[in-house]
Amino acid sequence: MITARGLARTFKTRTATVEAVRGLDLDVAAGEIVGLLGPNGAGKTTTQRMLATLLAPTAGTATVAGCDLRADPVGVRRQLGYVSQAGGTNPGAKVDEELITQGQLYGLTAATAATRARALCASLDLADLGDRIIGKLSGGQRRRLDIALGLVHQPKLVFLDEPSTGLDPHSRANLWSHIRGLRDQAGATILLTTHYLDEADALCDRIFIIDHGVIVASGTPAELKRRISGDLVTFEVDDVERATAVLRDHPEARDVTAVERGLRVTVDRGEAQALPLMRALDDAGVKVGSLHIAHPSLDDVFLTLTGRSLRE
Amino acid sequence: MLRDAMIIFRYQLRLLLREPVWIIITMIQPLLYLALFAPLLEPIAKTQGFPPGDAWQVFVPGLLIQLGIFGSMFVGFGIIAEVRWGTIERMRVTPASRLGLLLGRVLRDTLVLLLQAALLTVIAVAFGLRVPLAGALVAVAIVGLLGVALSSLSYAAGLWLKSEDALAPLLNMVSVPVLLLSGILLPMEFAPPWLRHLASANPFSHVVDGSRAAFRGDYGASSLTIGLCAAAGLAVVGLLIAKRTFERESA
Ligand SMILES: Nc1ncnc2c1ncn2[C@@H]1O[C@H](COP(=O)(O)OP(=O)(O)OP(=O)(O)O)[C@@H](O)[C@H]1O
Ligand SMILES: [Mg+2]
Numbered sequence: 001m002i003t004a005r006g007l008a009r010t011f012k013t014r015t016a017t018v019e020a021v022r023g024l025d026l027d028v029a030a031g032e033i034v035g036l037l038g039p040n041g042a043g044k045t046t047t048q049r050m051l052a053t054l055l056a057p058t059a060g061t062a063t064v065a066g067c068d069l070r071a072d073p074v075g076v077r078r079q080l081g082y083v084s085q086a087g088g089t090n091p092g093a094k095v096d097e098e099l100i101t102q103g104q105l106y107g108l109t110a111a112t113a114a115t116r117a118r119a120l121c122a123s124l125d126l127a128d129l130g131d132r133i134i135g136k137l138s139g140g141q142r143r144r145l146d147i148a149l150g151l152v153h154q155p156k157l158v159f160l161d162e163p164s165t166g167l168d169p170h171s172r173a174n175l176w177s178h179i180r181g182l183r184d185q186a187g188a189t190i191l192l193t194t195h196y197l198d199e200a201d202a203l204c205d206r207i208f209i210i211d212h213g214v215i216v217a218s219g220t221p222a223e224l225k226r227r228i229s230g231d232l233v234t235f236e237v238d239d240v241e242r243a244t245a246v247l248r249d250h251p252e253a254r255d256v257t258a259v260e261r262g263l264r265v266t267v268d269r270g271e272a273q274a275l276p277l278m279r280a281l282d283d284a285g286v287k288v289g290s291l292h293i294a295h296p297s298l299d300d301v302f303l304t305l306t307g308r309s310l311r312e
Numbered sequence: 313m314l315r316d317a318m319i320i321f322r323y324q325l326r327l328l329l330r331e332p333v334w335i336i337i338t339m340i341q342p343l344l345y346l347a348l349f350a351p352l353l354e355p356i357a358k359t360q361g362f363p364p365g366d367a368w369q370v371f372v373p374g375l376l377i378q379l380g381i382f383g384s385m386f387v388g389f390g391i392i393a394e395v396r397w398g399t400i401e402r403m404r405v406t407p408a409s410r411l412g413l414l415l416g417r418v419l420r421d422t423l424v425l426l427l428q429a430a431l432l433t434v435i436a437v438a439f440g441l442r443v444p445l446a447g448a449l450v451a452v453a454i455v456g457l458l459g460v461a462l463s464s465l466s467y468a469a470g471l472w473l474k475s476e477d478a479l480a481p482l483l484n485m486v487s488v489p490v491l492l493l494s495g496i497l498l499p500m501e502f503a504p505p506w507l508r509h510l511a512s513a514n515p516f517s518h519v520v521d522g523s524r525a526a527f528r529g530d531y532g533a534s535s536l537t538i539g540l541c542a543a544a545g546l547a548v549v550g551l552l553i554a555k556r557t558f559e560r561e562s563a
Binding site for chain 2 (some may be wrong): 076089091
């Protein structure tokens with residue numbers, strides 16, 4: 001459904017050149033729910049905007065829904081439903097009006113668009129709001145309207161850019177089941193971005209983790225979790241360099257990162273493996289000041305994969 | 313393309329009709345123009361060098377063109393708001409034609425302008441204007457073409473600048489010389505030769521002369537043909553520029 005090779009985009013601002021996306025290879029099969037996961041500024045939105053024909057790539061090629069991105073943008077648009085990160089509704093328009101106009105722009109008749117709008121409103125908790133002026137909706141209601149607008153024409157490919165921002169837990173769960181329904185009942189393919197690991201985990205068949213415009217890891221949630229799960233053991237040491245050299249080759253240490261005045265080591269079971277690691281350091285003559293075992297949080301997952309914290 | 317234009321036209325018109333204050337203001341505006349300017353008219357018409365024709369026949373076409381300029385010029389602010397809301401981007405991902413998205417908006421603006429122009433002419437008749445119906449219709453059509461040109465250009469400028477703070481000074485900078493050099497406010501017959509040459513390079517001055525000829529019922533006048541051609545030319549150029557801007561990726 002999507003094949004991208006070497007997709008790249010550079011922005012030139014007055015003061016700097018930003019390489020937002022740097023050579024992305026992406027394959028998405030029909031009927032998959034795929035997530036782009038990454039911290040702020042990773043290039044998720046830029047990637048989606050390129051694939052949605054809104055932004056011309058500075059390099060690379062892509063085929064989306066069977067149409068070449070550069071040669072047949074209208075072909076891509078016809079089959080795509082796109083919900084942008086910031087949404088896009090006119091605060092002076094009414095909910096129904098916006099949905100029906102959107103449907104008409106995709107070639108539906110006003111009557112068909114109205115029927116679809118009603119059904120979508122019902123399943124996205126927007127029923128009875130059809131006559132409401134959009135400016136008077138709550139933030140979460142407006143977000144659900146954004147999503148409905150991307151779905152009125154029943155696209156076979158859907159891009160959702162952080163669909164659940166601003167939604168309460170109930171609406172989020174409801175949105176997830178709606179997205180699953182799109183795939184299970186309508187056979188749609190979905191590419192969504194998020195920086196919530198739980199969302200990616202609950203929803204996606206496959207995840208691409210991107211950072212600084214490149215894919216740093218990809219796989220099913222289970223595969224990724226296996227890679228990034230485990231416990232984190234932090235040692236405070238006097239000689240970080242030597243300690244790193246010692247532990248890097250240790251069979252039980254999966255990942256070694258230098259942190260302030262110490263080392264962070266990923267292992268399968270922290271309680272059982274911390275002591276053997278400490279002994280190894282001791283044998284090599286490294287003094288260990290303290291030891292701390294932690295079970296990874298979402299933030300640690302990012303730290304391990306991207307070297308950056310999700311909390312900035 | 314036309315279908316897309318009609319969808320956008322109806323949508324935009326419905327949004328506009330939802331603003332009662334706006335409707336009242338646009339309808340009162342022509343009346344206000346007339347009421348404020350009419351008292352100045354008789355004394356000025358007696359001045360040496362005043363253009364040919366009855367005072368009303370000179371004055372009302374000028375007012376119509378001015379309405380056309382000021383009624384259309386500021387629509388660019390609307391598109392900046394739409395860019396900010398994200399609605400433009402949303403519509404750009406649909407298969408709708410870019411030209412259709414533009415035309416629908418321009419059509420809405422032009423319809424409003426035509427209604428205002430017709431209203432102004434009718435009110436002017438009540439004030440004492442005598443004008444042949446065909447001439448009035450031609451003049452209103454010229455205003456419509458001007459509206460197409462200026463609202464297209466205003467949308468293009470809005471999309472280009474994407475900021476109200478940049479658009480406002482630009483419009484000010486353009487509108488004042490265009491207005492002065494068109495002979496709407498002060499007849500160019502008073503102007504020294506260099507200024508007159510400058511004015512004759514301003515298509516709007518030909519548009520004004522053309523509508524004045526139409527109001528006199530002087531259908532054979534070359535100024536009418538030139539005026540019509542100038543208005544149509546402006547409309548085509550405006551649409552082409554705006555179309556290119558709508559098709560740009562960053563728009
Ligand atoms: N129009 C633009 N001009 C200049 N720089 C831009 C532009 N759009 C994006 N960028 C830069 O490109 C980088 C990637 O941005 P992008 O919006 O794709 O990130 P993201 O992964 O969607 O982040 P977030 O989680 O915050 O939405 C950022 O550094 C951003 O500042
Ligand atoms: Mg983003």
